[in-house]
Amino acid sequence: MEIVIVGNGPAGVAAAEAIRKSGLECSVTVVSKESEPFYSPCPLAEYVEGSVSRDSLFMRDGDFYRRSRIDLLAGCAAVSLDPSSRRIGVSRSGRIEHLSYDRLLVASGAATAFPPVSGLSGAPGVFTLKTLADADAILENVGGTERAVVIGSGFIGLEAVQALVRRGLKVTVVEAMGQVLPQMLDADFAARVQARLETFEVEVLLDSPVRRVTQGPNGVASVVAGDREIACQMVVCATGVRPDLSWLAGSGVAVDRGVIVNDRMETNLPNVYAAGDVIQAPDWAGRLDLLPNWPNAVASGRVAGASMAGESRKFTGLLPVNAVRIFGQPVSSFGVRGGEQVVAAGEGGAARKLFLEGGQIVGGQFLGDVSGSGVFLEMMRKRVDASFLDGTALSGRWSVAAMLREPPRVRSLAG
Amino acid sequence: MTSVQIPAVESALLSIAKKKGIKTGRDRLKEMSPQCGFGELGTCCRTCYMGPCRIDPFGDGPKTGICGISPDAMVARNMLRETTGGAASHVGHARHVLLTLRDALDGKAPYEIKGAQKVLSLAKTFDVPTEGRDLADVCRDLVDIALEDFGRQDEMPNNWLSARAPGQEQELWKELGLMYSNPHNEIETAMHASSMGNDADPTSLMMRVLKMSLIDGWTGLALAVDLQDVLFGVPEVSVTETAAGVLEAKSVNIATHGHNPVLSEKILYWADKMDEEAQAAGAERINVVGVCCTGNELSMRHGVKLAAHNSQSELILATGAVDAMVVDIQCIWPQLAQVAKCFDTAFITTDPMVRIPDAIHIPFEPQRADEDAKEIVREAIAAFGRRKGKPVDIPDHKSKAVVGLSVEAILDILSKVNQEDPLKPVIDSVASGDIFGFTGVVGCSSIRFRDGAMTEEMVKNLLAANVLVVTTGCTAHILGQAGFLTGEATDKYCGEGLKGVLTALGEAAGLGGPLPPVWHMGACVDNSRIVDLLAAVADRLGVKVTQLPAVGSAPELVQEKAISIGGSFLALGVSCHIAPAPRILGSPVVTQLLTQDLSQVTGATVQVEMEPKGAADWMIGHIASKRAALGLSSTPAV
Amino acid sequence: MSESIFTFVERCVGCKSCEVACAVEHSRSKVLASAMRETPRPRPRVRVQPAMNYTFPSRCVHCEDPACVAACPTGAMTEDLATGTVRVNDDRCIGCWMCVTVCPFGAVTENPETGTAHKCDLCPERTARGEDPACVAACPTGALIYSTAERFADERRKITALSTVGVSTEAPGNVTLWRSLRGGYQR
């Protein structure tokens, strides 16, 4: 049996490892557009900043692929899928080849979603921060650069901001919406994050959709956003990611915003599975959603690997979580923002907020002190009654102890 | 977290503190949670340096300390040290008052004898001749009698105990070996006996606890109160206000906090005289308010307004409106200095024994009382000068309160109904069941219970069952703030019987309305007044105190002093409810002794109830059984 | 099956001895008196927390299929497949807090001094010497045991079995009483 995995990110590798763990005898081929072995994109900002070495980005030792009997076809992009012949087309050094599969995993991740603005995508001096190659390109160009504009204030945008500030650049971040981290936080917490950015001398422009990027004799010259034109020598575009479905066009695989899968990571096509950032899958509550993050990539990859190896393992649902550091201050959030709020303030500007509907947690956000936040996520997933939570109960240390319930209390010596 | 009913003023103060980012005891309690089970069970021993030793309450681990001490003795020994801490506090307080009185008589301290009536009644108690003698000379004899107690090395019983305590009970205490001579010797012996390698018999140790409690009761409470009445006068009924709303934004607010009126009396005196200085600084006047028990002392004798009980002491500072908080001794949270620092508040310690980092220390000596008090008032005026014009957050809450119900004041009211036999109307009402019984609801205010309004809820239940409540200490503040110290409360909360009695008494006394259903008898040290009242009623009826339909309660125990006071009630035969549980549950023997077997010894037991309703029910039931034993109807009103 | 720490919650009295022992074990000196003065300050990886009337020593349970390992995007959080022990490698950890965000036990926390994830590591030095982890050794009531899941389950079964044949396995009366009385103020 031949298993082909498109994508050498966490989803693809987790799947490959799950297949090997199952003991199924088969060949496993991992196809990757990029030329590096499996690395993590998450510390890329730290890599640009200089606090994380290039070596430690790589997630497995040098012997990993050989030991795990995985054929890695690096620098090889999938370009088409033909389910009827069970083959994919791949482009290798400009030549198109075909690979047959008995089972195929689509784990090709997501790509930066550029806003439809002229002079942005692919223009000189305009970078993204998605892959190791992107990070290397920024590093090559950052020397001698004084001013940069980061487009988008999502978590990748803000990580890029910090990396560049720590590299000594003066940075402006432009955001089309009325707040920073619009996917993660409500306006209240976003304002505090913004204030923190500003204390580190980051200029934050809200309600400022990018309209134009202008080029000068030495490359990029300015960004026009909202009613401002900001002169700069470097632009980092971090306007979010979107599943890259282009190579699947015409294959008949069902897609919406991502590849649609069930709780075993099966697509509508026989023997074709998908996992990671590319999927649209049931979330923790069973709703189809797009939730690109590392834990989901690993978890869905493992389920996909197990399914392909013939094991029956069910996905517990995509988790709507995210975490980011703003100049050392942890910020995390999960679920949705809305409904009844429970708020608590902690030491040194720390704050937590939970969102409840009908006595159940539907979301939460944490600033400065994220300890214990996983318990609230678990309470949400388990639909634990949380109506007992008030500001006092929410503050302070949190652990699973808060969820323990016990026998009724006797309250007197007489019993 | 659903059934909380934080008293309104408390929640207003808490939200002020929260708004200003000031952490409160509640925050610290939360951080402290969970608290150690060994400590709560009483089975942690740090008496020697082979330890600390802890007994496994599940019985699998260590069953004794390293030295071999049993958990029972460990618990009893710890309890003895708590009781000794409480007794030492009250004896120290009493001795300070005694020495001030001596110095005043010698012309060395600027205090007058305002309680002539008390001097005469004490002279009668102590067989001191008064005929044709100067008041000061009589007084000097009393001082000598008291001083003798602190110097004797014989086994003669203590003067104050033997002359002041009721006779029948003394007989019992003699039998039990509880009579003491020099209180200081006993405090020494208790510390000695409870140190490593001495008394290891739980029963013997618990008898020491009772003895130490008697010391608290008679050489602590009674001596202090008697002599305070001599120096500052016997309290008379007056009407005042309670709760944080008594602070005045435009006045120099001086909050006196602690227990010993020797200082606060002088502060009040000079504050009255120094209004002009305050006006020169732009204030309307000087507003002296009372916190904790020194507040109760001033309120009892001068109708001073009561701003806060102990656990609110940090909260009223958060208003920003307290210009000076002047403290003497006991129950002073070191945290106060930290909260004061956030404002212009001068936090002033005065006793050499009470030194707190970040406080202003103005040593107060009774000999220099006037100068010291003036200096303190000036410090407050200066603080007002710094604060003037800044916004403050004073909650609106305040309630009226009738205060000053000393035994003398009560008898005075009752004598308006029956001149010859003042206690008769009360005794008749007890017999008829209109007054079902008495409770002394006393003690501290605890953040562990405040959010459930433990004291208030319990008292509501008692009043509905026609149980008359007397109160002292921070409990009195709580009940004052909740409006229980008013005639209106009689209509609102009392059962029909009690309501009728209080209304009749109030009208006979010419108050134009009912007496309050809860009688404010003073500071925590004034628990001796409750004892005197009980003794008087028992005497009039010709029964022992333990036979009375009476019970005590410390529903929000905090201080060691409450343990020793409670012990003195137990020794007298008055059963007590307390919450939280004392640290005895690690010892089956001590638990059994205090909750059951003690009734065979003194007639009293201890009951722990954490819920107000349960506590009230137990007390009512206990009163019912005492009534039944006296042949009185024992069905409470419902 | 390898050993881990298990909790008999009904035996915990909330003395926090386990916290102190854990911090000391993870200090440089491993002696309380000097550990208190070290920088970075040794921090306990177990936290005793109130759970209504009970107290609960909360720490990593070294999950099967640990969420934190799946969530860690740097390879810092790993599971030793042979022993099931989940540990953080401080050198790889970038403090992204994904593990904190997903741990359903609240068992990973931020170490503000090092900026890395902080959790129970089952005392590798002690267990290598054949000793129990520090918290287990320190617990004076036997609330914590270092054992295999099977043996822990056996213990539990034994308790149930004894009680079905009428042998009292309940906590002593005074303990039950104390626990019920404390519920009111423990937050």
Ligand SMILES: Cc1cc2nc3c(=O)[nH]c(=O)nc-3n(C[C@H](O)[C@H](O)[C@H](O)COP(=O)(O)OP(=O)(O)OC[C@H]3O[C@@H](n4cnc5c(N)ncnc54)[C@H](O)[C@@H]3O)c2cc1C
């Ligand atoms: C800068 C940065 C920081 C991040 N920080 C966090 C974080 O803190 N927490 C978090 O949870 N998530 C974070 N993420 C997101 C996280 O990295 C992704 O969710 C995760 O990597 C998705 O895994 P994946 O395997 O689905 O896809 P990817 O990791 O994107 O891997 C896709 C793989 O497919 C290959 N590929 C793509 N297209 C083709 C093709 N046509 N043919 C062949 N191969 C192809 C790529 O080369 C790559 O190997 C971050 C991402 C970035 C960029």
Ligand code: SF4
């Ligand atoms: S840290 Fe949390 S998720 Fe990870 S193994 Fe421990 S308990 Fe499980």
Ligand code: SF4
């Ligand atoms: S904080 Fe450290 S251990 Fe935790 S997920 Fe991030 S990198 Fe991994």
Ligand code: SF4
């Ligand atoms: S040492 Fe044992 S009893 Fe003490 S808190 Fe920890 S687990 Fe509980």
